[in-house]
Amino acid sequence: MHISEGVVAAPVLVAGAAAAAAGCAVGLRKMDYQNTPKVAVLSSAFFVASLVHIPIGPTSAHLVLNGLVGILLGWITFPAVLVGLLLQAILFQFGGITTLGVNTVVMAVPAIVCYLLYSRIIRSRYAAGAAIGGFFAGATGILLAVILVALSLLSTGEQFTNVARLFLLAHVPVMVIEGIVTAFIILFLRKIKPELLGGDIR
Amino acid sequence: MKITKFVLITVTMASSLVAHGVNIFTFVEGDSILCQCYYNDGSPVRNQTIEAFRSSGVKLLEGQTDDAGYFKFAAGVKEDLKVVLHAGMGHKAETVIKASSVPEVMTPTPGRRNDSRKTVQTSPETIGLDEEQLRRIVKEVMEEEINSIRGLILRQQRSVSLTTIIGGIGYIFGIFGILLYFKRRKQN
Numbered sequence: 001m002h003i004s005e006g007v008v009a010a011p012v013l014v015a016g017a018a019a020a021a022a023g024c025a026v027g028l029r030k031m032d033y034q035n036t037p038k039v040a041v042l043s044s045a046f047f048v049a050s051l052v053h054i055p056i057g058p059t060s061a062h063l064v065l066n067g068l069v070g071i072l073l074g075w076i077t078f079p080a081v082l083v084g085l086l087l088q089a090i091l092f093q094f095g096g097i098t099t100l101g102v103n104t105v106v107m108a109v110p111a112i113v114c115y116l117l118y119s120r121i122i123r124s125r126y127a128a129g130a131a132i133g134g135f136f137a138g139a140t141g142i143l144l145a146v147i148l149v150a151l152s153l154l155s156t157g158e159q160f161t162n163v164a165r166l167f168l169l170a171h172v173p174v175m176v177i178e179g180i181v182t183a184f185i186i187l188f189l190r191k192i193k194p195e196l197l198g199g200d201i202r
Numbered sequence: 203m204k205i206t207k208f209v210l211i212t213v214t215m216a217s218s219l220v221a222h223g224v225n226i227f228t229f230v231e232g233d234s235i236l237c238q239c240y241y242n243d244g245s246p247v248r249n250q251t252i253e254a255f256r257s258s259g260v261k262l263l264e265g266q267t268d269d270a271g272y273f274k275f276a277a278g279v280k281e282d283l284k285v286v287l288h289a290g291m292g293h294k295a296e297t298v299i300k301a302s303s304v305p306e307v308m309t310p311t312p313g314r315r316n317d318s319r320k321t322v323q324t325s326p327e328t329i330g331l332d333e334e335q336l337r338r339i340v341k342e343v344m345e346e347e348i349n350s351i352r353g354l355i356l357r358q359q360r361s362v363s364l365t366t367i368i369g370g371i372g373y374i375f376g377i378f379g380i381l382l383y384f385k386r387r388k389q390n
Contacts, residue, residue, distance in 0.1 A: 040378035
């Protein structure tokens, strides 16, 4: 789900970089002494998640975990994802330096939407509620990211509907797997460290 | 730390340390250029568009990778070539072939792998091979062998090692550590 170097047009890259910078500015302001370790852990998890590879038909996809990062970090997702993507680009040649901004937006915006939609359900008193919230957060994170990638590929002249359909189909299994993984992590955190899910992010 | 461990274990256990991304490697095979295209996990990039450009930027030819992720073409010109693989959905890889390693052949023709094999077959009546033919056969066999080894080496260079992953996590903690340090100084 990383956009490679030289695929999208310059205006998209610039717009992406600007949006990512703005998002990071907001995110960094919300970071404090308390939540920084959590941000680092989730940034690492995001960094490693892209190595978990799921073969689907002719192509291949990987876990993203942006839904999980989103519901746990809120706006701080921006810097967390940016750092993760930067290292993926440098160390694994995923995506690229010029596409860093676009890729950050593609991953972080869905994450924040997940945060706004599901962070309340995840703190539910009932385990089932938390699990369902986690599942949908994982799935929604991927779904929206796919839509954003397809949108940014519009600038290359690829037909939106075609690309989107193909891409979406390829990612349905990823959405399901990601949902399950996210739900399990949420359930686990709920038992072990409920304060991580709590309201320390504003 | 429990959480860190848990997250990392869940993530790494399921993974065979393979990754997403596309690669293209080019080899010279006989008088053609052979492009090998595969995803980072080693699976071939099937039926995707591949383009070759001349050094002037003019498109030379275009074709599709086969089921094994190969695409073979004869360049027809002896200059720096750029080969671009479009694997769709935002994936793209490119590589440059130096003029010195481009084999000289007549016309640019896209083709499939193994096509040229037939051309080396000598007709039954020529029992005694002349030196030129022998040289060519040996060269082709050698190239094939060397290419497979080259492919292996290149692939190993590109593959993600555990050291890299752990190093990356280290960087992340380092970066956030520095951020925290500055945040704290500001607060004081």
